[in-house]
Amino acid sequence: MxxxxxxxxxxxxxxxxxxxxxxxxxxxxxxxxxxxxxxxxxxxxxxxxxxxxxxxxxxxxxxxxxxxxxxxxxxxxxxxxxxxxxxxxxxxxxxxxxxxxxxxxxxxxxxxxxxxxxxxxxxxxxxxxxxxxxxxxxxxxxxxxxxxxxxxxxxxxxxxxxxxxxxxxxxxxxxxxxxxxxxxxxxxxxxxxxxxxxxxxxxxxxxxxxxxxxxxxxxxxxxxxxxxxxxxxxxxxxxxxxxxxxxxxxxxxxxxELDAHISHIKEIKQYTIDQLKEAIPGVAFNGLSEDLEKSLYALLSIKLPFHDSLIGFELELAGIAVSQGSACSSGAAKVSLVMSTLYTDEEIDQMTPLRVSFSYETTKEDIDILISTLKKIAAKHQLQNA
Missing domain, CATH: 3.40.640.10 (Type I PLP-dependent aspartate aminotransferase-like (Major domain))
Structure with missing residues (x-):
């Protein structure tokens, strides 16, 4: 794998x-x-x-x-x-x-x-x-x-x-x-x-x-x-x-190597945004994460349009390492303080936050694997809610 x-x-x-x-x-x-x-x-x-x-x-x-x-x-x-x-x-x-x-x-x-x-x-x-x-x-x-x-x-x-x-x-x-x-x-x-x-x-x-x-x-x-x-x-x-x-x-x-890294990572981030929008209807982004100039270009905070507390494990089973919050709190069962500050309890119950962060080594093939896996997870939730 x-x-x-x-x-x-x-x-x-x-x-x-x-x-x-x-x-x-x-x-x-x-x-x-x-x-x-x-x-x-x-x-x-x-x-x-x-x-x-x-x-x-x-x-x-x-x-x-x-x-x-x-x-x-x-x-x-x-x-x-x-x-x-x-x-x-x-x-x-x-x-x-x-x-x-x-x-x-x-x-x-x-x-x-x-x-x-x-x-x-x-x-x-x-x-x-x-x-x-x-x-x-x-x-x-x-x-x-x-x-x-x-x-x-x-x-x-x-x-x-x-x-x-x-x-x-x-x-x-x-x-x-x-x-x-x-x-x-x-x-x-x-x-x-x-x-x-x-x-x-x-x-x-x-x-x-x-x-x-x-x-x-x-x-x-x-x-x-x-x-x-x-x-x-x-x-x-x-x-x-x-x-x-x-x-x-x-x-x-x-x-x-900063200029080359910025150019590459911004391209990867925009590719991820575009592919997510195409693959998962209703996907959105937390804070200003979608804006490449007003947010950290190496990080994308995704708001999936369904609630799945086990998504980190599902992605790991597919060989994909991501985070649902900061590394210091990723093992916590409850939602992060950042998310609870930005959203109401009702909004949190209807979404799943996902933090994807890139480096100069990240490839479009990496993103394709992520998108394919997320698309399957999203389809599962659509069937459950049908």
Whole structure:
């Protein structure tokens, strides 16, 4: 049975070039980066070269890039330090954020350290920008705005540059989760004007267990844990040297081939949309997912016109890997918070959400297999309802 992988928003296959780069480091550079002898200095040099490379690709300074294990750690460090160390007493966010942001904010709220305002979400999945602007203008409390750049379930893109400008004008800190967009867009973090951002290597064909956070120089966030003072005091613990090298290499490859990848993946996404509309009457799309310019081009959030809680298993039996939500909540029996925010219970009972996410390796043949299988599943439901 042919296997089809269409869950690249959850994780991507590591590129052979990245594996080779990491393997070379594993075999030849094994010193502790904190050691002062030549073995340690060799390892430390690789970390700093990777940091410099990533900073240059994102148009920030090396001093603003801190290596972490993943996006979850990056987002936790940023949000918790803003409250615990930077005197933030109010957070403005949404119910559509990644679970690591939702849970961090919820925990801080529960501990009565911060007031939380969750923005209204419009029917198309966008935030209420007018409401956000009015809230930011209220400077009675030190505020952090935390909004993801691209939603990981429906793909809606947030106008982070516009929000950053409003935040700057009103002495408000702005954190954006860029896990789904670093390496998928040519981001200039300095031009965007954000205070904080995050990245995870495994979303861009790099290794799991490596990521970074960006913190604008003047923000002075503090560490979550104490120890040997690595990463300029922000993240203690022996550095994951080969993971950091793999992260840097995967970002290089993604950005060097970005135009070709965007062109290919957009063509695949449009092909999927067209084939779905032809094969399944009544199919629709969640949020702005159908719009290639207003949503993440590598993700399509489908709304099938029937309810099938087992569709993920049915597709897996056919060799197709997709998701019904984010990877962090895909094992849950209940509908995701994103879907329950966008739809009423009655609407949810009449539809099935499906997240399909693409990479430069996705082919039209992969999509044909998906469409053929979905068409059979849809026909089964039509017979049941006849």
């Amino acid at each position: 042919q296997r089809v992988y269409l869950d690249n928003a959850a994780t991507t296959a590591i590129r052979p070039e990245v594996v080779d780069e990491m393997a070379n480091v594993m075999k030849n550079v094994y010193g502790n980066p904190s050691s002062t002898h030549v073995f340690g200095r060799e390892a430390k040099a690789l970390i700093e070269l990777s940091r410099k490379n990533i900073a240059q690709r994102l148009n920030v300074t090396s001093a603003e890039i801190y290596f972490t294990s993943c996006g979850t750690e990056s987002n936790n460090t940023i949000i918790r330090s803003c409250v615990n160390d930077l005197d933030v007493t109010r957070i403005i966010t949404t119910d559509l954020e990644h679970k690591c942001v939702l849970e961090s904010v919820k925990d801080l709220e529960k501990r009565e350290k911060v007031d939380v305002i969750r923005l209204n979400i419009l029917k198309d999945g966008n935030i209420d920008y007018d409401q956000l602007e009015e809230l930011i203008k209220d400077q009675s409390k030190k505020t952090l705005v935390s909004l993801m750049h691209a939603n990981n379930e429906i793909g809606n893109l947030t106008d982070v540059k516009h929000i950053a400008k409003i935040c700057q004008e009103n002495n408000t800190l702005f954190h954006t989760d860029t896990v789904q967009t670093v390496g998928h867009y040519d981001l200039d973090l300095k031009d965007l004007g954000v205070d904080f951002a995050s990245c995870s290597a495994h979303k861009i064909h790099g290794p799991k267990g490596a990521g970074f956070l960006y913190a604008k120089k003047a923000t002075h966030i503090k560490p979550l844990i104490s120890g040997g003072g690595q990463e300029r005091g922000l993240r203690s613990g022996t550095e994951n040297v080969y993971g950091i090298v793999g992260l840097s290499k995967s970002l290089d490859l993604a950005l060097d």
